[in-house]
Amino acid sequence: MALSLEQLEAFMAAVETGSFSAAARKLGKAQSSVSGLISNLESDTGLPLFDRSTREPRLTRQGQALMEDIRSVLKSHNHLRYRVSNLTDKVELEIGIAYDNQLISDQQIKHLLRDFEQQFPSTSLVLFHAPQYSAYGFLDEHKVDIAIGLRHPDCAKRFGMTSVGQVQFAKVASTEHPLAAMVELNDQDLLEHRQLKFIDAQASGDNTRLGGDNAWYCNAPDTLLSMLRMGLGWADLPLPWVENELQSGRVVRLQSHHQAISFPHSLDLMWRREGEAGKCQQWLRSRLEAQLTPVYQQQRFQ
Known part of the structure; x- marks a missing residue:
């Protein structure tokens, strides 16, 4: 199972904004691209992460269980990027x-x-x-x-x-x-x-x-x-x-x-x-x- 950062970012953007369309605007991507990334994440994990039966997608029980882990991974990745940038810039x-x-x-x-x-x-x-x-x-x-x-x-x-x-x-x-x-x-x-x-x-x-x-x-x-x-x-x-x-x-x-x-x-x-x-x-x-x-x-x- 290989999960990409793009998939995780799309998932978290949808959680934070409340919809796939708002997540697409936040990330500067097409809505179809965000929907595809989240669908691929669900396929790779084998878990339904969003309930799409309502007007706006809602996190499933499995999605809620993974949310904090995904947030932590993205935070660590951003921290790593800061560290690399600082070392390069002599900070x-x-x-x-x-x-x-x-x-x-x-x-x-x-x-x-x-x-x-x-x-x-x-x-x-x-x-x-x-x-x-x-x-x-x-x-x-x-x-x-x-x-x-x-x-x-x-x-x-x-x-x-x-x-x-x-x-x-x-x-x-x-x-x-x-x-x-x-x-x-x-x-x-x-x-x-x-x-x-x-x-x-x-x-x-x-x-x-x-x-x-x-x-x-x-x-x-x-x-x-x-x-x-x-x-x-x-x-x-x-x-x-x-x-x-x-x-x-x-x-x-x-x-x-x-x-x-x-x-x-x-x-x-x-x-x-x-x-x-x-x-x-x-x-x-x-x-x-x-x-x-x-x-x-x-x-x-x-």
């Missing part, structure tokens, strides 16, 4: 992105995902949250193809990269913290109180070595913010991380002796240099740069 089968979800908003990611799905419907997408400096670690381990995060000293040597803007840091504390009541702080004032620090579990370097300075370390941004709200210490954090806390009045900027806002850090779009970037990666890099640059260049002057 990746899978691509991964690591990004700091405390710096890149959910709304920005939603817009990106919606457009990505329309552009590359058959490409698998892998997303990783990578706070602060940890994005480059995902690149290094070949878990992702693109990373967005704060610049690390090793990045420029090892990856292709472009800066999309600047991220300002600020010294902050709960409104109930003793430091919040002080008009101008010096370094000694800060040293006398516990600092809450983000620890980057993915990266290597000084920020992952715990010291004996009574600091508390945490690698979960939400937990660190909870500790900050509880008044358990002060922190030097990216402004986008604490924007909602500052607006709500639960957290305030500390007026330090040097400056309330620390020196800005570069927010980088990074990728591995080896190999040729496929169409999917090229599109993502171009789209991310266009989407993020206006936001973070504006923050530089705030």
